[in-house]
Amino acid sequence: MHLPETPAGDHARPNGDGTRLADWPQHIAILNDYVRVPYANGSSYASQFFYREFSRRGHDVTIVGPRDPAARDWELPRRHLSLPSVPLRTHPGVFVPFPTRAVLRSAAEQHFDIMLGQTGSELMELGVWLRTTQRIPLLCVNTIHLPSVYNVLIPDKLNGSALVHSIFDKGLIPFVERTSADVYNRSDGLIVLSAGLKDYWRERGVRVPIHVIPRSVEPKVFSAPVGEDPFPARARRGSRLLVVCRHTREKGVQRLLEIFARLIAPAAPDATLTLVGDGPDHDAFRESAEQLGIADRAFFPGEQALTHIPTWYRHSDLFVYTSLSETYGQVVSEALWCGLPVVAFADGMGVSQQITHGNDGLLVEPGPDERTANWRFAKEVLTLLRHPPRLRAMAERAACNAYQRCSPGRAVARYYEAFDRAKEHCAAQGEQRRGLRRALPLARWAGIHSIVAAMGCVRRPAETRDRGQPPVWDAPLDDELARRSQPPPCSVPDSLVDALSEESAG
Numbered sequence: 150m151h152l153p154e155t156p157a158g159d160h161a162r163p164n165g166d167g168t169r170l171a172d173w174p175q176h177i178a179i180l181n182d183y184v185r186v187p188y189a190n191g192s193s194y195a196s197q198f199f200y201r202e203f204s205r206r207g208h209d210v211t212i213v214g215p216r217d218p219a220a221r222d223w224e225l226p227r228r229h230l231s232l233p234s235v236p237l238r239t240h241p242g243v244f245v246p247f248p249t250r251a252v253l254r255s256a257a258e259q260h261f262d263i264m265l266g267q268t269g270s271e272l273m274e275l276g277v278w279l280r281t282t283q284r285i286p287l288l289c290v291n292t293i294h295l296p297s298v299y300n301v302l303i304p305d306k307l308n309g310s311a312l313v314h315s316i317f318d319k320g321l322i323p324f325v326e327r328t329s330a331d332v333y334n335r336s337d338g339l340i341v342l343s344a345g346l347k348d349y350w351r352e353r354g355v356r357v358p359i360h361v362i363p364r365s366v367e368p369k370v371f372s373a374p375v376g377e378d379p380f381p382a383r384a385r386r387g388s389r390l391l392v393v394c395r396h397t398r399e400k401g402v403q404r405l406l407e408i409f410a411r412l413i414a415p416a417a418p419d420a421t422l423t424l425v426g427d428g429p430d431h432d433a434f435r436e437s438a439e440q441l442g443i444a445d446r447a448f449f450p451g452e453q454a455l456t457h458i459p460t461w462y463r464h465s466d467l468f469v470y471t472s473l474s475e476t477y478g479q480v481v482s483e484a485l486w487c488g489l490p491v492v493a494f495a496d497g498m499g500v501s502q503q504i505t506h507g508n509d510g511l512l513v514e515p516g517p518d519e520r521t522a523n524w525r526f527a528k529e530v531l532t533l534l535r536h537p538p539r540l541r542a543m544a545e546r547a548a549c550n551a552y553q554r555c556s557p558g559r560a561v562a563r564y565y566e567a568f569d570r571a572k573e574h575c576a577a578q579g580e581q582r583r584g585l586r587r588a589l590p591l592a593r594w595a596g597i598h599s600i601v602a603a604m605g606c607v608r609r610p611a612e613t614r615d616r617g618q619p620p621v622w623d624a625p626l627d628d629e630l631a632r633r634s635q636p637p638p639c640s641v642p643d644s645l646v647d648a649l650s651e652e653s654a655g
Contacts, residue, residue, distance in 0.1 A: 174262035174568060176209045180276055182268050184212055184229050185220035187242025188427060188452055191479035192292040195364050196267045197622055200226060202561050211259060215244035226622035230255060235602050239429055245598045246272055248591045261285050263568055269293035274594035277335050286575040287336040288567055291346060294474045294498065330354045337571035342477035343502040358574065360567045364477050365560035366486045376460035381448055388419040388534055391465040393458060393480045394472060396428035401471035403437060410441035412527035417534060425461055427452040462487035467533055473515055475499040485509055485551035490543040492529050509547035
C-alpha cells in the first residue's frame with residue numbers, strides 16, 4: 150500500500166469542462182481489476198483516464214485492486230491499495246483478489262468519500278461492505294457482458310460441447326447475473342455505457358438509479374500528431390482493414406478471420422487485414438490464419454503502446470469489428486475519433502450506440518443465420534472499399550461525431566452528477582447493517598473468486614510474451630493539446646453522405 154498525502158487544489162465551480170470545487174468528494178476510491186495494467190484493456194484505460202482527470206481537478210484518488218508481484222513502482226499509481234491475490238492462469242497478468250481482515254481494516258482507514266466500482270469481478274463486494282459498515286456511497290460500473298465472456302475459461306474440447314454451453318447459458322450465467330443485480334441493488338447507482346445495457350439490467354431486476362455515460366477518448370493521445378506509416382509494404386493503401394482488440398475468443402476474432410478469408414479476400418485482391426493486439430488466443434488465431442490460407446494478407450503486429458495506436462488508425466482505411474461482447478467497445482470510439490469509419494456487427498449495446506449507421510459507419514445484424522450475416526458484413530466492407538468518395542465522407546463525419554460524443558469534459562461532468570445522486574441515495578438509506586448482512590458480501594466474494602481461480606486451472610495456461618511498456622497511471626496531461634482538440638467544422642453534411650450511400654448501393 151502506498152498512500153502519500155496529496156493536497157487538494159482550488160478549482161472553479163461546475164462548468165462545461167467538468168471542473169468544480171474539490172470540497173466533495175475529497176477522496177475517491179476506484180475499484181479496478183488491475184493496479185498494474187498488464188495489457189490493453191478498455192475498462193482499465195477508463196480507470197486511468199478518471200484517475201488522471203479527477204486528480205487534475207484536485208481530488209485525492211486511490212486505486213484499489215489485486216496485488217501483482219511483478220509490478221514495478223513506476224507502473225503503479227501514486228495512491229493505491231493492493232489486495233492479496235492469486236493468478237488467473239488462463240490470463241497472464243490477471244490476478245484474483247481476496248478479502249482479509251488486514252485488507253478490510255486498511256480500506257476502512259482511508260475514509261473514502263465515494264467509491265467507483267470500475268470492476269467486473271467480486272471485488273465490488275468490498276465497496277458493498279464499506280457502504281454497509283462506513284456509509285460510503287458506492288457507484289458500480291458494468292464492464293462485462295456476462296453471456297459473452299465465460300468461454301474464455303473453458304478448455305478447447307469443452308468449448309465445442311453444446312451440453313457445456315447449455316449448462317452455462319441456462320444455469321450459471323443467470324445465477325451470476327442475479328448475483329450481479331443483487332450487488333448493484335446494494336449500491337447507490339449503476340453506470341452503464343449504452344442505453345441497451347440500461348434496459349438489459351432493468352430486465353434483470355436492478356432497481357437503483359442507472360446512469361448511461363459513454364466513455365471518453367483522451368485527446369492528448371488520440372489527437373497527437375500522426376506518426377510514420379506502421380503497416381508492412383504488402384498492405385496497400387486503399388484496402389487496409391484494421392481491428393484492435395484483445396485476442397480472446399469473446400472478441401469474435403475467429404469469425405472475422407473466416408469472413409476475410411472466404412468472402413473478402415477472394416473478391417478484393419489488394420485487401421489486407423491487420424489485427425493489432427495480444428491475448429491468450431493470439432497464437433491460435435495466427436495458426437487459423439495460416440490454415441485459412443491468408444497468412445500473407447493477415448498481419449499480427451502484436452500489442453502496441455497506447456500512444457502508437459492512433460497511428461494505426463490514421464493510416465488505415467476501414468475498421469472492422471465482429472465482437473458481440475462489448476459493454477462499450479472503446480476501440481470503436483478511438484477509431485471514429487481518428488477519422489476511421491467502422492463496419493461492425495450490431496450488438497444492441499456499446500458498439501451499436503457509437504455508430505450512426507450510414508453516416509460514420511455501418512451496422513450489420515449478426516444473425517439469426519450466421520452464414521447470411523457474414524455475407525452481409527463482407528458485402529458492406531467491399532462496397533465501401535470500392536467507393537472511396539463515400540469512405541472519405543464517412544471518415545470526416547466519424548471524427549465530428551466522436552468529438553461531440555466523447556469529449557473528456559462532458560464525461561467528467563456526467564460522473565460528477567452521478568456522484569451527487571449517489572450521495573443523496575446513500576443518505577436516504579437506513580442505518581448500518583450488522584451481523585450476517587455485513588459478512589455476506591465477504592463470504593460471497595471469497596467463494597466466487599475461489600471458483601474463478603479454480604476454473605483458471607482447467608484450461609491450458611496461456612503463454613506470456615514481451616508486450617513492451619504497459620500503460621502507466623501517472624502519465625503527464627498535455628492540457629494545451631486537450632484545449633486544441635476541439636471539434637473540427639464538418640464540411641460534409643449528412644445529406645451528401647446519404648447521397649453517396651445511395652450511389653454506392655446502386
